[in-house]
Amino acid sequence: MTVLGGTPVVPGVGYGPAYVVPAGPRAAEPHDGPHHADAEASLAAYDLAAREVADGYLRRARAASGDAAAVLTASAGLARDPGLRHAVALDIRAGADPVAAVQAGVDRFVAVLADLGGSMAERVSDLRDVERRLVARLLGVPEPGLDLPDGPSVLVVDDLAPADAAGLDAKRVTALVLRRGGPTSHTAIVARQLAIPCVVGVAGVAAVADGTPLLVDGAAGTVQVAPDGQAARARAAADAARRAAVAGWSGPGRTADGHPVEILANVADGASARAAARAPVEGVGLLRTELGFLGRETEPTVAEQAAAYGEVLAAFPGRHVVLRTLDAGSDKPLAYAGPGGEHNPALGVRGLRLSSDDPGLLDRQLDAIAAAAAATGGEAWVMAPMVATVAEAEGFAARVHRRGLKAGIMVEVPSAALLAHRMLQVVDFLSIGTNDLAQYAMAADRSAADLAYLTDPWQPAVLQFVAITADAGLHARKPVGVCGEAAADPLLACVLVGMGVGSLSMAAAAVRPVGARLSTVTSQQCEDAAEAALSADDPQSARAAVRALLG
Structure with a gap:
């Protein structure tokens, strides 16, 4: 064996x-594609194919929920990307048929994304899927699957x-x-x-x-x-x-000796919120609000946003919902926001940084959240992604507090973890995003398979940043949670609780496994597990040490 x-x-x-x-082939081998009367007819055929492909993704998104819906919506945006259309149009007007133009345009974009690395490189497989579907539409054959x-x-x-x-x-x-x-x-x-x-x-x-x-x-x-x-x-x-x-665990979250731990859900829209509300959760720890922005040519109105957020708040009456403001940029570009063409988008204008040049983008979103909370009577907490300085946190908190809402920040930049005690002097809560925190702490693209061992959330250096942040929350007596993928690991959840993390937010499918696991260990065992993980030299020995303690 x-x-x-x-x-x-x-x-x-x-x-x-x-x-x-088997590894998939190119969308189609180079060949003579369909012939049209002129370049404009060829471009019209491409536009029709792009609409059909985008509509196909969106139909699947409407049938899905949560993360699956967000992924499909982002792919629809790629199919309609104006930059790709511009590249295809140039080749068509230079005499290429639509199939060859699509292949050449995608090749150029793939080369750019591969050179950029970081989260942008993850989009290569998505682009290749868009290419295969566009070519199939242009050739009049079924899309691949x-x-x-x-x-x-x-x-x-x-x-x-x-x-x-x-x-x-x-x-x-x-x-x-x-x-x-x-x-x-x-x-x-x-x-x-x-x-x-x-x-x-x-x-x-x-x-x-x-x-x-x-x-x-x-x-x-x-x-x-x-x-x-x-x-x-x-x-x-x-x-x-x-x-x-x-599957029989019914909550609430607590250790075997009664120490309370909030078990929360990560959601992306009203449908996923209603599904998560059927699980034994105490609220929402992460609403990814960008789903309503992706794949659009124009910014959604305040009314459109308020209606979307209201669906989530209405699904959790009497329970709080943490809404993350727009986390776009990097691998989630917007047609109407951000500089575009950045050399290293993962370290560029993304998250809260988008509001530096366009403060109205954030203000309109906060107005929509406040309106949704007022209309539903829901308890809305608001946090900003990609906060690196105390000044950024303070400015964001002031805008949120003016609207009568609780303000927090995501801890995903190492500087935010190191300054967590000072961040908590100006905000009401912290939420640790372990996915980006691992990427930035370890200087490793989180989507790169050959670097996956570095972005493992069990990396002791990443856990040190979590411990620093959790300790700051204990001293300030303010909530600190984890909403990254680390929260969905039942064994690691025990370690996080042992560090002082008070809430864990995860996909609904992980709620019962995490809650049930916590119910079998005492708070002292969690503290011992945290010490063992922090003392380890690598993720493998950290896992082994914690398993030896907890079984």
Whole structure:
């Protein structure tokens, strides 16, 4: 038996035959595409194809919810991207047919994104999916898609396009193994929402033959190739029984000795909020408000925004909802905001920084949040992403407080963690975004498979920043929570609570596993686990040390 290692993403054990999806070809080999009367007719054909592809993504987004809907909406924006259209139009007017023009335009954009690195490089697979669908439309053939296995199988793939990831069926995919990708890739995010055991960045899995039995441990990050069948089935059955028992956890969040821990939900829209409200959560720790902005040519009006936020607040009467202001820029560009063409967008004008040149963008969003809170009677807390200085936090808090709302900031820039005690002098709460915090603390692209070991939230340096922030909250007697993907790891949740984190916000699928795990340990055990993790030299030894303490 061979054991392959990768980065754990979604805990759980899955067993079944490998369903190996070969690396996808180009959208189409270079060839003579459809012929049109002139360049304008060719461009009109491209515009029609782009609308159809974008509409297809949006139809899937409306049928999905939460992170899956956000990923699909962003891809719709790529299909309608004016920069891509401009590149295609130049080639068409130079004599290229629409198919060749699309391929050349996407190639140029892919080269730019690959050179930029960071979160922008993650968009390459998304762009290639847009290319395949555009070419299919231009050729008059069905758009490509992933054929799922007929029976329960372990899906082995390089990476998945957004539309394919959102269409995964947990009944037919017992586990997901990615050759590439990171713990915050689009595929990983959707797998987490669907609660499919997932390991990414698995070296050596390319040599696995289709149909080979695999046992995937999404908590340990291991893939056993051709294990003993009886033992593997027993492990998978035991995990299924554990998950069934966990499904009975009904809250509220607290340790075995009664220490309270707020268990909150991450949501993206009204539909995902209503679904999350059925889980044993005490509110929303992260509403990603950018879903209403992505894929649009113009900014949504105050009324449009207020209606969207009101749906979420109405789903949680008597419980607070934390709304993150617009987190755009970097890998989520807007047609009407931001400088565009930045050399390193991940370190550029994104998040709160967008309001430096356009303060009205933030003011209109805050007006919409205040209006939604007034209309629903909901308790709205508002936090800003990408805050790096105390002055930024103070200016943001003043604008939020003027509207009678609670103000907080995301701790995802290392400077914010180091100055957490001073940040809490001007804001009401802090929320730690471990995804970006790991990326910036470790100077590693969070979407790069070969750097996934650096952006692992169990990295002791990342945990040190979390501990500093949590300690500042304890001294200031103000709430500090975690809303990054780290909160969805039941074992790591115990460590975070031991550091002094008071709330954990996660995808609804992770609520019961995390809550049930916390209910089995005491607050002292959590503190011991935190000390063990912080003393470790690497993520693997940190996990092992905590498992030895907590079982």
